Amino acid sequence: MQQKSPSGPQGFVVQPRRLPKAEASVRVQDFGEIIVKPTTENVEVQAGRCTDCGVPFCQNACPLQNNIPDWLGLSAEDEMREAWRIASATSTMPEICGRICPQDRLCEGSCTLNQSGWEAVTIGSVEAFIGDTAFDNGWVEPIRPLHERGQSVGIVGAGPAGMAAADRLREQGYQVTVYDRHDRPGGLLTYGIPGFKLAKRVVQRRVDRLIDGGVQFVTHCDVGKDVTLAELREKHDAVLLAMGVYQARALQAPGVGPGSTIPALEFLIHQNRRDLGEQDNDTWHHAKGRNVVVIGGGDTAMDCVRTAIRQGAASVTCLYRRDRENMPGSAREVANAEEEGVVFEWLGSPKALMSRDGSTSAVRAARMTLSEPEFGKRRDIVAVPGGDFDLPADMVIEALGFLPEAFAAHHDDLSVTEWDTVAVARGGFATSLPGVYAAGDAVRGASLVVWAVRDGQDAAAEIDRYLRTQTQEAAA
Numbered sequence: 094m095q096q097k098s099p100s101g102p103q104g105f106v107v108q109p110r111r112l113p114k115a116e117a118s119v120r121v122q123d124f125g126e127i128i129v130k131p132t133t134e135n136v137e138v139q140a141g142r143c144t145d146c147g148v149p150f151c152q153n154a155c156p157l158q159n160n161i162p163d164w165l166g167l168s169a170e171d172e173m174r175e176a177w178r179i180a181s182a183t184s185t186m187p188e189i190c191g192r193i194c195p196q197d198r199l200c201e202g203s204c205t206l207n208q209s210g211w212e213a214v215t216i217g218s219v220e221a222f223i224g225d226t227a228f229d230n231g232w233v234e235p236i237r238p239l240h241e242r243g244q245s246v247g248i249v250g251a252g253p254a255g256m257a258a259a260d261r262l263r264e265q266g267y268q269v270t271v272y273d274r275h276d277r278p279g280g281l282l283t284y285g286i287p288g289f290k291l292a293k294r295v296v297q298r299r300v301d302r303l304i305d306g307g308v309q310f311v312t313h314c315d316v317g318k319d320v321t322l323a324e325l326r327e328k329h330d331a332v333l334l335a336m337g338v339y340q341a342r343a344l345q346a347p348g349v350g351p352g353s354t355i356p357a358l359e360f361l362i363h364q365n366r367r368d369l370g371e372q373d374n375d376t377w378h379h380a381k382g383r384n385v386v387v388i389g390g391g392d393t394a395m396d397c398v399r400t401a402i403r404q405g406a407a408s409v410t411c412l413y414r415r416d417r418e419n420m421p422g423s424a425r426e427v428a429n430a431e432e433e434g435v436v437f438e439w440l441g442s443p444k445a446l447m448s449r450d451g452s453t454s455a456v457r458a459a460r461m462t463l464s465e466p467e468f469g470k471r472r473d474i475v476a477v478p479g480g481d482f483d484l485p486a487d488m489v490i491e492a493l494g495f496l497p498e499a500f501a502a503h504h505d506d507l508s509v510t511e512w513d514t515v516a517v518a519r520g521g522f523a524t525s526l527p528g529v530y531a532a533g534d535a536v537r538g539a540s541l542v543v544w545a546v547r548d549g550q551d552a553a554a555e556i557d558r559y560l561r562t563q564t565q566e567a568a569a
């Protein structure tokens with residue numbers, strides 16, 4: 094697409110990348126999103142930095158293969174409605190991915206400008222703006238199937254994978270029921286990811302759109318306890334398992350016992366409930382005035398440290414056993430945390446929890462170092478002799494990652510992998526049980542929202558093909 098931008102074809106030379114964030118001292122005062130909503134003029138200028146380079150590395154690096162150059166070009170020309178049409182063709186939640194994708198590792202990391210030292214186009218921010226503008230202007234079409242197909246699909250899990258599948262399946266005319274054990278839909282969009290990255294109203298309007306389109310949500314329903322998979326298979330023509338991964342990896346160290354630490358998700362859920370307007374007087378899960386140590390180096394750890402800062406902790410330290418270059422969390426989130434006052438203790442591995450008068454008082458850690466690099470191998474970490482140190486802590490949060498729960502244990506015939514994720518056919522989503530499909534973290538292990546959306550959309554297409562075949566066979 095030929096692109097006219099306010100800054101001209103070499104706009105990136107005169108217009109630097111700008112992604113305005115609230116000042117750290119201001120943003121730590123509340124749980125509002127830290128990215129300042131850009132003006133239309135700013136979006137036009139930033140989108141106009143795209144050179145339409147002809148080899149869309151950004152698109153290739155996007156798990157949804159979003160048609161980024163086209164919607165950037167249209168945004169630069171203030172053709173927002175058309176930009177929305179293109180953005181929503183490949184994604185069921187552009188305004189959500191635009192906010193929370195680790196763009197530095199995906200589209201923006203591959204942007205030609207980034208590769209050539211000019212700083213990437215702010216792709217995520219433009220995408221979020223397009224989505225928000227569409228909602229604000231009523232361009233987001235309700236789901237109105239052309240005809241009802243008379244078949245139903247049950248979805249286990251109302252996270253992004255389940256929601257994306259529900260969207261596409263309902264659009265095709267299937268009756269869709271989504272079962273979730275939580276009291277609200279959204280999965281980790283609602284109860285994991287904090288409001289300063291993704292405002293709860295942004296998730297809610299997606300849920301509302303599904304409900305308006307006829308998708309039914311059955312909350313407080315734990316599949317495996319309140320209803321069995323066998324019962325869902327009886328009731329529906331197909332079932333999609335999209336229940337994520339929720340078994341927190343636990344810290345194994347002397348001094349760790351009941352009540353000595355807080356699991357990351359438990360901590361985040363309490364704050365997310367407050368953000369959703371619930372009264373929560375629980376002080377055990379609140380960091381105000383406490384010395385907090387968060388153990389772990391992934392995005393969940395980053396969400397915990399930044400939540401603790403906003404709650405008014407006396408100090409917040411992130412303890413991670415490797416160094417900055419080797420941490421799994423997004424570099425962008427680490428930078429945000431540092432700006433907000435989080436201290437990073439790199440190359441420190443928890444060794445024991447110390448307590449005084451029955452309460453946790455410190456984390457004892459071993460100083461680590463990285464082994465010599467070896468071709469094709471991740472560098473090991475080894476303890477430095479005599480390098481132990483103590484971090485004062487009266488609140489220790491474990492953010493060591495998640496494993497799948499033993500869902501399959503309740504469902505004998507469902508095959509799982511050696512990692513307990515649901516086993517699916519190569520290149521698809523079919524499980525070992527006929528008519529049962531699986532998608533998102535439940536299959537991949539802990540991953541990203543954008544991959545869950547991709548899986549949900551693709552699984553819906555596979556379920557649609559399966560159900561159409563069933564209908565044809567029944568008619569034959």
Ligand code: FAD
Pocket residue numbers: 193194195249250251252253254255272273274275278279280281282285286287290314315316317335336337338361392393396500532533534535539540541542543545
């Ligand atoms: P989930 O979102 O986990 O949804 C699964 C749903 O299934 C849940 O609602 C759960 O209640 C329900 N469920 C589970 N078991 C059952 C059962 N037996 N019966 C009924 N319901 C059940 N990714 C990003 O891209 N960007 C980020 O910034 C980011 N931040 C994150 C922060 C945190 C704290 C965490 C934990 C993860 C983060 N992720 C992020 C990862 C991302 O949230 C997940 O990859 C994504 O949500 C997976 O989607 P899903 O639909 O597969 O599962």
Ligand code: SF4
Pocket residue numbers: 154155156157158159161190191192194196199200201216217220543
């Ligand atoms: Fe980038 Fe994520 Fe949007 Fe794809 S979905 S364009 S990776 S922000």
